[in-house]
Amino acid sequence: MPTSSEVKILIIGAGPTGLGAAKRIDDLHKQGLTSASYLLLEKMEEPGGLASTDTTPEGFLFDVGGHVIFSHYSYFDQALEQALPKDADWFTHPRVSYVRSHNTWVAYPYQNNIFQLPPEAQVKAINGLVDAYAQSIVVQQKPTNFDEWIIRHMGSGIADMFMRPYNYKVWGIPTPLMQCNWLGERVAAPDLKSVISNLIRKKEAGNWGPNATFKFPAHGGTHGVWKAVVKTLPQDKIKLGTAVTRIDPADKIAYCSDGSEIKYEKCISTMGVDRLVDILPTNSNAKATPETVRNAAKGLVYSTTHVIGIGLRGEACPEVANMCWMYFPEDNTPFYRATVFSNYSSNLCPQKGTKLKTLRQADGNNTHYTEAREGPYWSLMLEVCESAHKPVNRSTMVEEAIQGCVNTGLIKASDDIVSTYHRNFDHGYPTPTLNRDSCIAVVLPYLQKNLDIWSRGRFGAWKYEVANQDHSFMQGVEAVDNILYGTPELTVNNPDWVNSHTNNERNFKT
Numbered sequence: 001m002p003t004s005s006e007v008k009i010l011i012i013g014a015g016p017t018g019l020g021a022a023k024r025i026d027d028l029h030k031q032g033l034t035s036a037s038y039l040l041l042e043k044m045e046e047p048g049g050l051a052s053t054d055t056t057p058e059g060f061l062f063d064v065g066g067h068v069i070f071s072h073y074s075y076f077d078q079a080l081e082q083a084l085p086k087d088a089d090w091f092t093h094p095r096v097s098y099v100r101s102h103n104t105w106v107a108y109p110y111q112n113n114i115f116q117l118p119p120e121a122q123v124k125a126i127n128g129l130v131d132a133y134a135q136s137i138v139v140q141q142k143p144t145n146f147d148e149w150i151i152r153h154m155g156s157g158i159a160d161m162f163m164r165p166y167n168y169k170v171w172g173i174p175t176p177l178m179q180c181n182w183l184g185e186r187v188a189a190p191d192l193k194s195v196i197s198n199l200i201r202k203k204e205a206g207n208w209g210p211n212a213t214f215k216f217p218a219h220g221g222t223h224g225v226w227k228a229v230v231k232t233l234p235q236d237k238i239k240l241g242t243a244v245t246r247i248d249p250a251d252k253i254a255y256c257s258d259g260s261e262i263k264y265e266k267c268i269s270t271m272g273v274d275r276l277v278d279i280l281p282t283n284s285n286a287k288a289t290p291e292t293v294r295n296a297a298k299g300l301v302y303s304t305t306h307v308i309g310i311g312l313r314g315e316a317c318p319e320v321a322n323m324c325w326m327y328f329p330e331d332n333t334p335f336y337r338a339t340v341f342s343n344y345s346s347n348l349c350p351q352k353g354t355k356l357k358t359l360r361q362a363d364g365n366n367t368h369y370t371e372a373r374e375g376p377y378w379s380l381m382l383e384v385c386e387s388a389h390k391p392v393n394r395s396t397m398v399e400e401a402i403q404g405c406v407n408t409g410l411i412k413a414s415d416d417i418v419s420t421y422h423r424n425f426d427h428g429y430p431t432p433t434l435n436r437d438s439c440i441a442v443v444l445p446y447l448q449k450n451l452d453i454w455s456r457g458r459f460g461a462w463k464y465e466v467a468n469q470d471h472s473f474m475q476g477v478e479a480v481d482n483i484l485y486g487t488p489e490l491t492v493n494n495p496d497w498v499n500s501h502t503n504n505e506r507n508f509k510t
């Protein structure tokens with residue numbers, strides 16, 4: 001029989017945020033600084049949330065899109081080091097990242113490498129940058145939406161060739177409908193001098209930003225990290241395969257899918273805050289959710305992420321062989337980003353000696369090889385966004401993605417495909433719409449002040465600017481400190497501050 005229990009802190013969800021919260025309480029227990037009881041409930045059979053990895057029947061591993069680890073926090077670094085302490089547990093890679101534009105590869109960041117574009121496109125980019133620079137001298141007020149932000153920072157040339165189409169493909173919403181607070185407070189003038197200097201010197205400028213080098217686990221993909229973190233925690237405090245289906249905030253009871261009831265004093269919820277509001281009472285309860293809160297939660301917008309994986313026999317073509325990930329602003333691919341995932345770890349593909357049948361060639365021809373053959377193998381992971389503004393055809397998506405790979409030179413028409421993978425993640429990106437902050441400002445304080453629920457994490461707090469693994473983990477850590485000691489939560493409340501050592505790469509990444 002499922003048991004009922006009582007805890008000081010109930011944590012909903014074992015993604016990075018929930019695991020950060022559990023890790024923090026466990027550390028405080030070990031230091032004798034608290035005796036607060038806790039329980040973590042996760043609806044899936046495995047922890048990790050969006051920071052997870054699937055394996056195809058043929059043995060190719062694919063993450064939920066391109067996940068790389070870079071961090072703003074030493075507490076996060078230490079937690080990962082404890083979980084995977086050996087040098088051999090990790091690979092460290094220099095980021096090699098390009099944008100596919102005008103049938104060529106332009107090193108990332110695009111604006112610093114426009115010399116790699118055809119001459120007409122270079123002129124267009126420079127004209128826009130000069131206009132933007134001139135404007136920045138006279139215009140003082142902040143941009144009011146993301147489109148204005150783009151024009152101010154990069155000018156209309158780069159906006160049209162890269163930023164607008166690329167961001168539409170990522171977010172599934174036109175840039176004028178997005179806000180720009182998530183990009184930080186500053187409105188810097190375009191760095192025209194370095195753009196022109198790079199153009200004249202024709203020197204590739206790529207080694208830039210917080211993830212100029214990045215870590216990746218040697219085994220198990222990104223999931224390997226979080227499975228290892230879970231092993232550092234007391235197993236009796238983590239209940240997998242148990243969803244919270246209803247919350248009674250008046251009596252502070254969470255009702256679970258296995259029939260158990262958990263009474264809590266405080267709750268850290270990392271499920272989507274829209275879904276959380278759905279499982280709160282609407283009436284006949286002393287703490288029925290007001291309509292204003294329900295409407296604000298409904299105002300939050302998200303997009304769905306489709307991840308398509310392709311396992312290939314042979315070697316990647318020399319042009320892409322050393323690349324990590326690439327951005328695709330143009331309409332010759334359905335995907336906005338491709339990752340040469342096999343470059344991250346040799347354990348993400350079957351070993352060379354493994355014999356696999358060819359499913360098809362990239363051009364759709366049924367292969368003439370009927371017998372299974374050996375590798376080597378390599379893999380591509382592609383991401384496609386679906387949203388209300390940007391519908392997709394799910395049934396033809398894999399085919400379109402493979403065609404996109406051929407169109408852009410990622411693979412050849414005659415390449416042998418030995419494995420394919422397609423999965424969609426309903427809540428993929430929390431969209432920074434124009435009204436996002438006003439919605440959050442209604443929902444999150446209501447839950448915390450009135451119901452003792454700290455809604456945190458990528459979709460718990462809905463702030464893309466602090467929704468990477470390190471941010472999410474620390475939102476969990478900081479929620480615990482806030483509950484136990486009243487310590488201010490910096491990450492969820494001061495994204496600019498915590499990101500102040502990064503740069504405006506945030507508008508391209510994850």
Ligand SMILES: Cc1cc2nc3c(=O)[nH]c(=O)nc-3n(C[C@H](O)[C@H](O)[C@H](O)COP(=O)(O)OP(=O)(O)OC[C@H]3O[C@@H](n4cnc5c(N)ncnc54)[C@H](O)[C@@H]3O)c2cc1C
Nearest residue numbers: 013015016017043049050065067068244271457458468469
């Ligand atoms: C395409 C893509 C690329 C990304 N790339 C990167 C990257 O390169 N680097 C990086 O650091 N981060 C990246 N991220 C972000 C990273 O995945 C998130 O930071 C992280 O997974 C968010 O953690 P979370 O715990 O807040 O949410 P989630 O991972 O969504 O976890 C929430 C958990 O709650 C559980 N849950 C939901 N409802 C219930 C319920 N009712 N009862 C019990 N459990 C429930 C879910 O099953 C899930 O396990 C990427 C994300 C995406 C989608």
